[in-house]
Amino acid sequence: MNDWKTLISEYADARNQMEAQYDPALIASYIEDEQYHFMQKERMARLNQLHYLRRVEPVRRELRLRILHARRVGEELEVVIGLHGGFEYRCNGQFHREEKKETETLILASRRGRWSIAAVHQLELDGTLEAEAFVSDTTEQPVATEGPTRIGALTTSLAEDRTGRFIQPVRAIPYNRKRAAEYADRYWEAGNPAYLEFAVNCSNYVSQCIFAGGAPMNYTNKRGTGWWYRGKSGSQELWSYSWAVADSLKRFLSGSRAGLQADLVDSPQQLAEGDVISYSWRGNGHYGHSTVVAAMDGNGMPLVNAHTVSSKHRYWDYKDSYAWTKNTQYRFFHISDSLH
DSSP states (O other): OOOOHHHHHHHHHHHHHHHTOOGGGTTTTTTTTHHHHHHHHHHHHHHHHHHHHHEEEEEEEEEEEEEEEEEEETTTEEEEEEEEEEEEEEEEEEEEEEEEEEEEEEEEEEEETTTEEEEEEESTTTSSOOOOOOTTTTOOOEEOOOOOOOOOOOTOOOOOOOTTTTOOOSSSEOOOOOHHHHHHHSSSSSSOOSEESSSSHHHHHHHHHHTTTOOOOOOOOTTTSSBBEEEEEEEEEEOOHHOOOHEEEHHHHOOOSSSSSEEEEESSSGGGGGGGEESSSSSSSSEEEEEEEEEEEESSSSEEEETTTEEEEEEETTSSTTOOOOOOOEEEEOOOOOEE
C-alpha cells in the first residue's frame, strides 16, 4: 500500500463498515492516532445503544469521498477530505434517510515506503468553533464569508412606516411548519445564496428556516435586540446576534413576547416540524449549536437539519457527534402556531 490515495479510499470504506457494524477495530490498521481511536470507540458504543433503543432496522449505509486539498508539510502529507454519508433505515415501520457531510484533515506519514494515517482532525464539530457561545451580546461578531446578498427579498413579512422603519404587522401570522421544513431540506447541504454564510452557520440557517415558515422579523436596528437580518452594506454587518448566534437565539426564543414567539417545552416529543433545539455541549448554560426539526421518525421523535456539519434528518440528541458529552443539555422550543 504505497499509494496515499489508495490508503485514503480504503480508510473511507473501513469507516463506512465501522459505522455499519459499530466496530471501531475496523479502522485500527489505518489510523495511528490513539485519541481518534478512543473517540470512535465511545461514539460507536453510543450509536449502537441509540439504534437499539430506537429499534432501528438498518437498510443501507454509504459514504462518498472527495479529496479537497493536499499539501506537503515537512516529511508529512496533509490531506483534507470531504465525507458525504447516507444512512437508510426503518424505524417502527417507517423508512428514513439520514445524510451528513463532514470534513476531516488527515496527516499522512511514510513509514518504510508505506503510507499510514498518523492523525485525524475534524474541521467542523457541530458548532464548537465557538464564534457563538462564550461572548456577550455586546461583543459577539459572527464572521461571514463573502457571497451574494439580496436584502429586498428578505423582508416580505414586514411592513414599512413613513420613516422607513420596519414595524411588526398587526394581524396574526400562522406559522407554516411545512414550509419551514421544506426550506430546511432544500438548503441543508448548500446554503441559500440570498444570505451571507458564516464560518459557524448553524443559527443563521435555523433563522432562515423559521423566517421561511412565516415568522416576522423584529427589526430594531440594534444588534443586541430583536431578531432580524438585512445582509451587509460595505463592511457594516446588518443582522442581530439572535439571528446568527446560537446562545443569543436561545435567549431570544426564551423571552420574546411579540412577533417570533416560542414555548419552552420539556421533551422532544412535544416538538413538531419547524421547531428549534438548542445545545449546550458542556452543560454550563452557554448554548453553542442550533438545529431545526425537519421531520419526525417512526417513534414520533424529532429528526433535525443543521449547518456547520451539514446534516439532514439527523436524530435530535446528536449522540453520534464528536461534540456530544455526558454533560450536554438541550432546550426545546415549540414555535407558536400564531405569530403576532
